[in-house]
Amino acid sequence: MTLIKIDQQRWGNGIEKAKSAYRVFGPVKEKNGHDFKLLETSELPDLNFQNTRLSPKSIIYPQSQVMFTYSLDETKDDCRIMKEVENVKSPMAIIGVRPCDALAFPIVRRNFDTPEYQDVYWIKAYEAATFIGLACNSACGTCFCTSAGTGPFGEEGLDVLIIADGNDLYAKSITAKGASFIQAAGWSSEADSAAAAKIDELKTAAESSITSLVATDKIKNKTILELYDAPFWEQEAFSCINCGTCTYVCPTCWCFDVQDETFGKSGIRMRNWDSCMFPLFTHHASGHNPRNFKYERLRQRFMHKLKYYVDKYDNGIQCVGCGRCIRLCPVNIDIRRICNKMNSFDAETCVCDVTSS
Amino acid sequence: MTIYTDKIKEIAKRVLAEGKVDMVIGFRKGTMPMMNQPLYATSAESADELIWDSSCGINLANYVTDKKGSIGIVAKGCDSRNIVTHVIENKIKRDQLYIIGVPCTGMIDHHKINAMFDGEILNVEESGDTLTISGSGFSEKVIKTDVLRQNCAVCTHRNPVIYDELAGELVAEQKNVDPYASVKTVEAMSADEKWNYFEDLLSSCIRCYACRNACPLCYCPTCFVDESRPQWVGKSQDPTDVRTFHLLRAYHCAGRCTDCGACERVCPMGIKVREFTKKLNKDCLELYGWEAGLSLDDRPPLDTFKTDDPQNFIK
Numbered sequence: 272m273t274l275i276k277i278d279q280q281r282w283g284n285g286i287e288k289a290k291s292a293y294r295v296f297g298p299v300k301e302k303n304g305h306d307f308k309l310l311e312t313s314e315l316p317d318l319n320f321q322n323t324r325l326s327p328k329s330i331i332y333p334q335s336q337v338m339f340t341y342s343l344d345e346t347k348d349d350c351r352i353m354k355e356v357e358n359v360k361s362p363m364a365i366i367g368v369r370p371c372d373a374l375a376f377p378i379v380r381r382n383f384d385t386p387e388y389q390d391v392y393w394i395k396a397y398e399a400a401t402f403i404g405l406a407c408n409s410a411c412g413t414c415f416c417t418s419a420g421t422g423p424f425g426e427e428g429l430d431v432l433i434i435a436d437g438n439d440l441y442a443k444s445i446t447a448k449g450a451s452f453i454q455a456a457g458w459s460s461e462a463d464s465a466a467a468a469k470i471d472e473l474k475t476a477a478e479s480s481i482t483s484l485v486a487t488d489k490i491k492n493k494t495i496l497e498l499y500d501a502p503f504w505e506q507e508a509f510s511c512i513n514c515g516t517c518t519y520v521c522p523t524c525w526c527f528d529v530q531d532e533t534f535g536k537s538g539i540r541m542r543n544w545d546s547c548m549f550p551l552f553t554h555h556a557s558g559h560n561p562r563n564f565k566y567e568r569l570r571q572r573f574m575h576k577l578k579y580y581v582d583k584y585d586n587g588i589q590c591v592g593c594g595r596c597i598r599l600c601p602v603n604i605d606i607r608r609i610c611n612k613m614n615s616f617d618a619e620t621c622v623c624d625v626t627s628s
Numbered sequence: 629m630t631i632y633t634d635k636i637k638e639i640a641k642r643v644l645a646e647g648k649v650d651m652v653i654g655f656r657k658g659t660m661p662m663m664n665q666p667l668y669a670t671s672a673e674s675a676d677e678l679i680w681d682s683s684c685g686i687n688l689a690n691y692v693t694d695k696k697g698s699i700g701i702v703a704k705g706c707d708s709r710n711i712v713t714h715v716i717e718n719k720i721k722r723d724q725l726y727i728i729g730v731p732c733t734g735m736i737d738h739h740k741i742n743a744m745f746d747g748e749i750l751n752v753e754e755s756g757d758t759l760t761i762s763g764s765g766f767s768e769k770v771i772k773t774d775v776l777r778q779n780c781a782v783c784t785h786r787n788p789v790i791y792d793e794l795a796g797e798l799v800a801e802q803k804n805v806d807p808y809a810s811v812k813t814v815e816a817m818s819a820d821e822k823w824n825y826f827e828d829l830l831s832s833c834i835r836c837y838a839c840r841n842a843c844p845l846c847y848c849p850t851c852f853v854d855e856s857r858p859q860w861v862g863k864s865q866d867p868t869d870v871r872t873f874h875l876l877r878a879y880h881c882a883g884r885c886t887d888c889g890a891c892e893r894v895c896p897m898g899i900k901v902r903e904f905t906k907k908l909n910k911d912c913l914e915l916y917g918w919e920a921g922l923s924l925d926d927r928p929p930l931d932t933f934k935t936d937d938p939q940n941f942i943k
Contacts, residue, residue: 301832302832302898303739303743303832303897303898319746321748324896324897325834334834334864334865335864335865335866409764411748412660412748412750413660509666509667509668509691510665510666510667510686510691512690512838512841512842512894513841514836514837514838514840514841514842514894515834515835515836515837515838516834516836516838516894516896518836519834519836519896520896528863530862530863530864532862532864541864543863543864543865546836549837549854550850550854551854551856597659597660598660599896600663601686601838601842601893601894601895601896602665602666602686602894603658603659603660603663603664603665604665605659605660607659608659
């Protein structure tokens with residue numbers, strides 16, 4: 272694949288040029304860290320970040336999304352007719368997606384785009400997006416992407432991978448969508464022959480900067496009930512306050528709750544991110560709560576990501592190793608610790624390894 | 629404050645061995661710098677995990693709500709005031725608890741410290757009043773008093789108000805601090821300025837409810853935001869609903885909040901949610917001379933009636 276070299280000036284000009292064809296999103300420094308924003312004219316993505324505080328999932332799958340509008344006005348012909356809202360109109364490019372976050376989109380797609388069901392809102396937004404990744408030259412202490420099916424230079428889920436070498440940037444086109452974006456940005460200078468070797472060197476250094484390793488190899492061969500009935504859940508859940516932080520910062524959490532909001536004689540049907548940490552999550556209309564205790568809710572989160580998903584899709588874990596839930600959990604519940612516990616749990620002896628991370 | 633660790637372990641092991649308590653609730657060292665994890669110890673072995681340092685900012689009173697049995701609990705000043713509030717509100721009985729009091733010199737503000745460094749912080753070592761903060765390519769010494777959480781910087785009740793045993797000598801209380809300086813700044817604003825200030829304050833809220841769930845006061849069986857019949861508040865990111873949640877949460881804490889700062893510590897977005905509760909604490913002090921959780925013998929002003937209660941605010 273052709274490698275394009277982009278200097279600082281061409282980078283800025285290219286992004287500005289691309290804005291005429293795309294809505295361009297990128298990381299911007301906010302009050303307490305970087306987050307993805309729609310870039311204004313002459314605003315550039317700030318690439319000086321380790322990872323954004325929130326993942327880019329909300330660009331494709333907003334926290335609150337109106338799906339339908341309706342009228343309750345009996346004098347109107349369309350009374351009580353749900354009308355679909357067109358959510359996505361034009362192509363968008365998301366710049367600066369880290370490889371871990373990029374892998375989250377194909378993972379989430381397995382839920383939203385199946386032969387049986389297609390979630391039009393998610394699919395339309397996903398198809399309108401071009402993902403311009405940014406390789407990680409050094410990992411955070413909480414990153415474990417190499418244990419989660421990708422790596423600091425991982426390409427799955429990306430259309431272009433940008434690699435930063437000091438002030439120089441290299442762009443590697445991965446898909447036809449990516450090639451179109453590079454063309455729209457007008458980036459065309461081919462990198463010299465030494466660049467590929469340099470990139471390999473950066474990649475090796477980045478991979479060796481990852482200090483967190485998590486084992487998941489044995490989870491698949493355990494039965495669901497072995498893990499479900501494991502004795503450690505109550506203990507692990509003790510500190511949990513059942514907030515939605517882990518869920519909301521997670522790039523792969525996809526659950527939502529549908530709500531109707533009526534204002535006078537008109538209304539909207541919307542969906543909002545939900546969290547299995549909340550007592551209301553899947554609460555039955557009968558009053559029965561399938562997960563009445565907090566350890567059951569915590570167990571659901573980890574069993575879903577590390578067991579149910581693994582069994583259902585046979586395609587790795589539903590976690591990309593971005594480490595956000597570890598960094599932001601207010602009470603230090605660490606998915607690495609729980610994952611290792613699940614992996615090493617022996618139902619016969621009721622023993623699992625206790626690790627500090 | 630790391631010197632308390634050995635004493636906490638010793639007390640915990642002793643009261644567990646004597647059968648005085650079924651468990652001791654404290655903290656263990658977290659897997660992240662400045663992030664310790666609440667833990668319950670039931671054996672000498674698990675009690676060995678107990679630690680104490682300036683990152684024990686979660687309020688442990690939150691973990692004894694409606695608990696059965698006998699519980700040992702490590703409590704700094706604010707935690708002890710929430711235990712008092714819990715006892716007053718019948719959420720736990722005093723004689724169920726063995727309180728290991730920790731005279732506190734304040735907790736550090738991890739939001740502030742993270743913002744001070746460009747690189748990721750990989751280690752924070754505490755020694756006396758000095759913190760050594762290091763990461764890839766940097767190592768810097770910081771004086772603890774410069775990086776205290778705001779509620780700790782203005783705290784006037786550092787020593788536990790009730791305890792069965794202390795993990796260290798009582799510390800001097802701070803005298804020359806104005807706990808309500810930040811409220812006065814907001815009070816001095818015009819209505820428009822206030823509106824904009826709070827809009828900006830809440831603009832990054834993701835409604836994870838960590839502030840509510842970390843608060844020992846928030847123990848309603850079903851919180852008003854989770855009620856569906858009637859549904860009091862919408863569930864989207866609509867600013868009206870976000871605002872409603874925060875304002876009602878604060879009002880539910882009026883006359884009960886000890887300014888422990890757990891809500892602010894746990895916010896993943898670093899929102900200064902104490903700005904709301906602090907104003908109500910100030911009102912309670914000015915109107916009723918009341919600070920929450922100082923005595924088991926006094927009823928809170930909002931569940932008592934006195935003929936001379938101020939009523940000028942009724943218009």
